[in-house]
Amino acid sequence: MNDFVFHNPCKVYFGEGHLGKMGPEAARLGGRALVVYGGGSVKRSGLFDSIAASLAKAGVTVYELGDVEPNPKVTSVREGLAIVRRRNVDVIVAVGGGSVIDAAKAIAVGAFYSGDPWDLVLDSSKIIASLPLIAVPTLAATGSEMDNCAVISNPDTGEKLGFASKLMVPTVAFLQPSLTTTVPAFQTAAGSADIFSHLCEVYFSRDRDLTMLDREAEGLMRTVVEFGPRALRRPRDLNARANLMWAATWAINGYLDGGKTQAWSCHAMEHELSAFYDVTHGAGLAVLTPAWMEFCLKCAEQWDKSDDVSLEHEALVVLDKLYAFGVNVWGIDPSLPKAKVASKAIKATRRWLFKELRLPSALRDLGIEKSSLADMAHAAVMHKGGLINGFVPLSERDVKKIYKSCW
Amino acid sequence: MNDFVFHNPCKVYFGEGHLGKMGPEAARLGGRALVVYGGGSVKRSGLFDSIAASLAKAGVTVYELGDVEPNPKVTSVREGLAIVRRRNVDVIVAVGGGSVIDAAKAIAVGAFYSGDPWDLVLDSSKIIASLPLIAVPTLAATGSEMDNCAVISNPDTGEKLGFASKLMVPTVAFLQPSLTTTVPAFQTAAGSADIFSHLCEVYFSRDRDLTMLDREAEGLMRTVVEFGPRALRRPRDLNARANLMWAATWAINGYLDGGKTQAWSCHAMEHELSAFYDVTHGAGLAVLTPAWMEFCLKCAEQWDKSDDVSLEHEALVVLDKLYAFGVNVWGIDPSLPKAKVASKAIKATRRWLFKELRLPSALRDLGIEKSSLADMAHAAVMHKGGLINGFVPLSERDVKKIYKSCW
Numbered sequence: 001m002n003d004f005v006f007h008n009p010c011k012v013y014f015g016e017g018h019l020g021k022m023g024p025e026a027a028r029l030g031g032r033a034l035v036v037y038g039g040g041s042v043k044r045s046g047l048f049d050s051i052a053a054s055l056a057k058a059g060v061t062v063y064e065l066g067d068v069e070p071n072p073k074v075t076s077v078r079e080g081l082a083i084v085r086r087r088n089v090d091v092i093v094a095v096g097g098g099s100v101i102d103a104a105k106a107i108a109v110g111a112f113y114s115g116d117p118w119d120l121v122l123d124s125s126k127i128i129a130s131l132p133l134i135a136v137p138t139l140a141a142t143g144s145e146m147d148n149c150a151v152i153s154n155p156d157t158g159e160k161l162g163f164a165s166k167l168m169v170p171t172v173a174f175l176q177p178s179l180t181t182t183v184p185a186f187q188t189a190a191g192s193a194d195i196f197s198h199l200c201e202v203y204f205s206r207d208r209d210l211t212m213l214d215r216e217a218e219g220l221m222r223t224v225v226e227f228g229p230r231a232l233r234r235p236r237d238l239n240a241r242a243n244l245m246w247a248a249t250w251a252i253n254g255y256l257d258g259g260k261t262q263a264w265s266c267h268a269m270e271h272e273l274s275a276f277y278d279v280t281h282g283a284g285l286a287v288l289t290p291a292w293m294e295f296c297l298k299c300a301e302q303w304d305k306s307d308d309v310s311l312e313h314e315a316l317v318v319l320d321k322l323y324a325f326g327v328n329v330w331g332i333d334p335s336l337p338k339a340k341v342a343s344k345a346i347k348a349t350r351r352w353l354f355k356e357l358r359l360p361s362a363l364r365d366l367g368i369e370k371s372s373l374a375d376m377a378h379a380a381v382m383h384k385g386g387l388i389n390g391f392v393p394l395s396e397r398d399v400k401k402i403y404k405s406c407w
Numbered sequence: 408m409n410d411f412v413f414h415n416p417c418k419v420y421f422g423e424g425h426l427g428k429m430g431p432e433a434a435r436l437g438g439r440a441l442v443v444y445g446g447g448s449v450k451r452s453g454l455f456d457s458i459a460a461s462l463a464k465a466g467v468t469v470y471e472l473g474d475v476e477p478n479p480k481v482t483s484v485r486e487g488l489a490i491v492r493r494r495n496v497d498v499i500v501a502v503g504g505g506s507v508i509d510a511a512k513a514i515a516v517g518a519f520y521s522g523d524p525w526d527l528v529l530d531s532s533k534i535i536a537s538l539p540l541i542a543v544p545t546l547a548a549t550g551s552e553m554d555n556c557a558v559i560s561n562p563d564t565g566e567k568l569g570f571a572s573k574l575m576v577p578t579v580a581f582l583q584p585s586l587t588t589t590v591p592a593f594q595t596a597a598g599s600a601d602i603f604s605h606l607c608e609v610y611f612s613r614d615r616d617l618t619m620l621d622r623e624a625e626g627l628m629r630t631v632v633e634f635g636p637r638a639l640r641r642p643r644d645l646n647a648r649a650n651l652m653w654a655a656t657w658a659i660n661g662y663l664d665g666g667k668t669q670a671w672s673c674h675a676m677e678h679e680l681s682a683f684y685d686v687t688h689g690a691g692l693a694v695l696t697p698a699w700m701e702f703c704l705k706c707a708e709q710w711d712k713s714d715d716v717s718l719e720h721e722a723l724v725v726l727d728k729l730y731a732f733g734v735n736v737w738g739i740d741p742s743l744p745k746a747k748v749a750s751k752a753i754k755a756t757r758r759w760l761f762k763e764l765r766l767p768s769a770l771r772d773l774g775i776e777k778s779s780l781a782d783m784a785h786a787a788v789m790h791k792g793g794l795i796n797g798f799v800p801l802s803e804r805d806v807k808k809i810y811k812s813c814w
Contacts, residue, residue: 001649003422008415015410015666211633212650215626216657223619242408243619246665250623255662258653259422 001209004259007166010146014175014246016238022051022093022134023058025172029132030090032061034083036104038068038096042138047179051095051136063087065107068096071153071160071274071281072103077117080107084131093134094170097187098142098194098281101135102150105168108133121152121163130167138179140244141191141282143198143252145173153275160275161383162267175249177242185232189357190282192228192244196221196353197285198251201264203325204296204391206317210258217256218328223247225329229356263390266292268383269399272376279366286359287366290350291406297322297342299392318392322346363407373403408616411666414573417553421582421653423645429458429500429541430465432579436539437497439468441490443511445475445503449545454586458502458543470494472514475503478560478567478681478688479510484524487514491538500541501577504594505549505601505688508542509557512575515540528559528570537574545586547651548598548689550605550659552580560682567682568790569674582656584649592639596764597689599635599651603628603760604692605658608671610732611703611798613724617665624663625735630654632736636763670797673699675790676806679783686773693766694773697757698813704729704749706799725799729753770814780810 013021026033033055035048042048043066052062065080083089084107094104110117112129120126135145144150149164183191203217223243230240250256269292270284296318303315319338326332326345334341354361364370377400381388388394394402420428433440440462442455449455450473459469472487490496491514501511517524519536527533542552551557556571590598610624630650637647657663676699677691703725710722726745733739733752741748761768771777784807788795795801801809 001422001646003420003424005418005420005425007418011412011414013410013412015408017410018412208646210650210653211646212627212630212654212657215629216623219622219626220619222622226618239408239615239618243617246617247619250619250662255657 002207002259002261004257006254008146008169008254010170010173010253012146012173012175012249016176016178018174019050019176020054022174023054023056023060026055026060026091026093026134027058029134029171031059032063032087032089033091033093034063034065034080034087034089034107035093035095036065036068036080036100036107038066038070038100041182042095045182047095047138051093055093060091063089068100068103070097070099071278072099074106074118074121074152074154076103077106077110077152080104081110081117084111089131091132091134093136095136095138097137097139098144101137101142101144101170102152104133104135105144105150106152107131109165109167118152118154121154121161124163124165127165127167130165132171135170135173136179137173137175137245139183139187139191140180140241140248141194143195143248145170145175146249146253148254151271158275159383160271162271175245177238177245180241180245181236181238183235185235185358186280186283188231188235189228189359190280190286191248192224192231192282192357193286193289193353193359194282195224195244195248195251197266197282197289199224199256200289201267202256202260202262204321205260205262206314206391207260209260213256213258214324215328218325220247220251221329225352229352232357263384263388265388265390265394268388269380269402271383272380273363273366273368275379276372276376277366277368279368283359283366286353286357287361287363287406288402290346290353291402293322293346293349294405295398295402296392297339297346301339321391363403368407370407373400373407377403409614409666409668411664413661415553415576415661417577417580417660419553419580419582419656423583423585425581426457426583427461429581430461430463430467433462433467433498433500433541434465436541436578438466439470439494439496440498440500441470441472441487441494441496441514442500442502443472443475443487443507443514445473445477445507448589449502452589454502454545458500462500467498470496475507475510477504477506478685479506481513481525481528481559481561483510484513484517484559487511488517488524491518496538498539498541500543502543502545504544504546505551508544508549508551508577509559511540511542512551512557513559514538516572516574525559525561528561528568531570531572534572534574539578542577542580543586544580544582544652546590546594546598547587547648547655548601550602550655552577552582553656553660555661558678565682566790567678569678582652584645584652587648587652588643588645592642592765593690594687595638595642596635596766597687597693598655599631599638599689599764600693600696600760600766601689602631602651602655602658604673604689604696606631606663607696608674609663609667609669611728612667612669613721613798614667616667620663620665621731622735625732627654627658628736632759636759639764670791670795672795672797672801675795676787676809678790679787680770680773680775682786683779683783684773684775686775690766690773693760693764694768694770694813695809697753697760698809700729700753700756701812702805702809703799704746704753708746728798770810775814777814780807780814784810
């Protein structure tokens with residue numbers, strides 16, 4: 001077991017009656033706020049106005065950065081930084097999905113760096129301080145409202161890269177489930193797939209770790225499996241929205257890490273889909289996740305046939321994890337052979353993603369051309385230093401094989 | 408669903424290699440530390456010396472308060488406060504079980520109150536500030552290392568009372584599982600029962616709440632059910648100790664609350680056992696918990712027979728929760744009738760506590776006299792304002808009935 005530090009000082013207001021505390025919380029952190037948001041829905045819904053009113057009432061001056069795009073671009077970050085510098089902004093308020101919060105994080109740490117913010121994405125050791133950030137997520141998905149990372153795209157280089165720093169954890173977050181009831185069905189589904197993928201990225205590990213955290217991850221997976229489809233059927237079901245929202249936050253706020261080495265294999269493969277084709281992150285993950293599981297199961301079966309005792313042992317570890325996933329998340333009969341349980345679990349995952357959540361089941365349905373697969377595989381592995389060294393290690397050839405299997 | 412705030416800024420170092428960071432962490436908080444501990448084992452094991460050495464190396468002056476008793480007394484708190492005042496202590500380091508950490512919390516908040524610290528136990532609104540506290544638990548049980556509450560006994564009044572304040576959450580905690588490998592078998596078992604009880608106190612609620620948190624509580628219950636007995640069989644199994652330790656922390660650090668109204672029924676009943684007889688907290692809870700579950704099940708069966716539709720509904724809520732507990736924690740066949748699952752779950756809980764953990768199964772085995780039951784029932788209900796208004800509401804008569812049923 002690896003040593004680790006758990007420290008997440010973010011203060012979360014959860015529920016329907018808290019947003020009026022935005023003003024006092026922001027005023028505590030500074031007198032000049034930059035409110036960052038994406039499309040116009042935050043304005044149309046009146047959410048922007050109620051936040052601006054609460055800030056004004058508390059004596060906080062409001063500046064605005066709108067039109068932050070999905071898969072947020074470093075150009076938006078630069079624009080935000082220009083405002084921060086010109087207006088001496090001292091607190092950032094991010095209102096929107098994960099893209100908006102991620103852009104706001106990059107602006108917050110960029111404020112203490114004299115060079116271009118893309119440098120910080122490439123090398124997070126250059127992050128020395130951060131403006132305080134208040135997050136108001138309007139979608140249950142990325143968990144950016146309580147985590148330490150952000151993903152930014154660079155149109156000049158065609159890259160989409162994640163970076164992390166404990167300084168990027170928001171200071172305060174307001175989680176109001178009703179804000180997510182108007183999210184379109186496709187985004188609700190893609191958000192559920194994103195949450196599920198975050199859980200898988202940490203859960204599927206060959207480390208000898210705290211099994212307690214496996215039980216906790218399974219509990220969150222079951223939550224998303226239950227409430228994702230329910231939110232699709234009944235968009236205004238506040239209980240479903242609340243469960244999805246709180247699960248999204250806890251899937252990635254550090255609780256489940258427990259010092260595990262992590263490779264985030266599906267995210268590494270998905271980031272290239274978004275970088276090359278600007279696809280919706282959760283939809284990309286939905287296609288890749290079961291294909292990746294299938295590849296892992298096949299790997300384990302091959303390792304098991306090898307003469308190498310240590311590989312045989314690793315095969316068992318992989319199979320055991322897929323078996324636990326099947327039994328504890330999907331309720332598959334534990335008396336079946338392990339490989340059978342694993343393969344039923346992958347089938348159940350597919351059914352959930354593609355039938356219940358009605359997400360596209362193939363890369364070609366996301367507009368991805370077969371001719372790009374090799375380039376994307378090359379980029380995915382290159383961004384991880386030549387090997388995606390996760391639950392099963394993935395070479396460039398392996399990634400290409402996975403892309404092909406779900407094209 | 409109730410609105411709530413989640414905010415737990417405690418920084419946790421988990422693992423075997425962190426204790427050397429004690430000095431730098433304390434030095435960040437102040438230059439004069441009071442190290443609080445209980446019996447001599449902390450000295451004999453060398454733990455005190457290594458902590459004192461780390462503090463000294465960082466330039467922190469060390470003062471000592473030893474001999475803090477299990478069920479810590481306000482007299483120990485007063486003694487600590489005298490040292491804090493005389494020596495201008497600015498950081499408290501608690502090394503020991505929950506009792507030691509609880510006493511340290513009372514000292515930390517008592518430092519900013521001019522009157523007697525018992526006043527703060529009786530009325531936590533009088534708490535205005537706290538010295539920073541560093542916790543080093545040596546037992547997986549109370550979770551005091553990351554929670555906001557403490558339980559203090561007053562020998563003058565014969566009371567044992569809990570109190571809470573967000574100011575009592577430790578600033579830093581060092582969780583080193585190996586420190587718990589020398590805990591005697593009885594304390595390991597009682598600690599496991601304590602963790603399990605904390606989970607039950609929050610889980611068993613009739614609130615319409617975040618079911619996600621039920622799944623999480625069940626995951627922690629399964630963890631304790633698995634690793635408590637394993638730690639008894641193999642005291643030096645670090646993985647078992649680590650799982651118990653991290654589960655103990657998360658059982659009560661606020662994660663599972665989700666705005667639920669909570670009565671802590673078994674704790675209310677147990678505190679009188681300890682106040683009247685100084686029994687080990689976890690051992691008292693072990694006897695009471697299944698007896699209380701049995702009482703709740705009987706209540707639900709009675710309500711179900713009533714003509715009152717709303718009572719019938721409440722009966723179903725109680726039964727559903729006991730059913731979920733049986734299926735998700737104990738793996739009982741979900742196709743059985745609900746009441747059957749509930750009764751099998753209570754039986755499984757008893758078997759775990761009394762066979763696997765080998766804890767005493769009756770109040771008389773804890774040295775409690777039958778003649779005290781009525782007085783203890785009166786005190787338990789009186790301390791809750793006349794009614795323990797939890798999963799099922801408990802009157803003085805009900806509490807006496809529960810005490811009798813497990814005497």
